[in-house]
Amino acid sequence: MSPASLSTAGVLLITVPAVAFGGISLLSFLMRNVPGYLDNPVRRGLWRAGHAHAGVLVLFSLVAMLYIDQADLSETLKSLARTTIVAAPILMPLxxxxxxxxxxxxxxxRLIWLTFAGGVSLAVGTLTLGIGLV
Structure with a gap:
């Protein structure tokens, strides 16, 4: 792996405990019947979605780092793919x-638009990477 992909993977691995902490927080909201969580289906649904997207997208980004260096792309496009794929697990859950x-x-x-920005970021990064691998 290139140094850029290794350091990006290192940062992604550091975020995994934060995702786990988020899961523990949601579990504690359920167990302690925290006001504003169980009694608010919109908030509960969006927070669950945020936690799920964070976990899945961090893992996806880690796997993508293995492929970026193998892609037939310029260094600029590799950097674009790396950045946009890693932006998704930040923007969408936020x-x-x-x-x-x-x-x-x-x-x-209005901050729900961050989820759309994360989706666009993910699409740009994965399309770039996919094209580079084909």
Whole structure:
């Protein structure tokens, strides 16, 4: 692996305990019946989605780092793929969490657009990588 992919993978691995902490937090909300979580289906659903997307996308990004250095792409495009693929597990969960940050929020605020930005970022990165591998 290139030094850039190795350091990116290192940063991604450091985020795994944060995702696990998020899961423990959600579990504690369930077990302690925290107001604003169980009684707010919109917030509960978006926070669960945020946690799930964070976990899956971090793992996906780690796997993608193995392929980026094998792709027939310029260093600029490899850097673009690396950056955009890693941006997705940051942007998407942030959008889910921050769009209903207050316990009384019953609909997502404008920060839900971060989820779309994460989706676009993921699409750009995976398409770039896929083209480079074909």
């Amino acid at each position: 959008g889910f969490f921050l769009s209903v940050a207050r316990p009384a929020d019953t609909k997502p605020n």
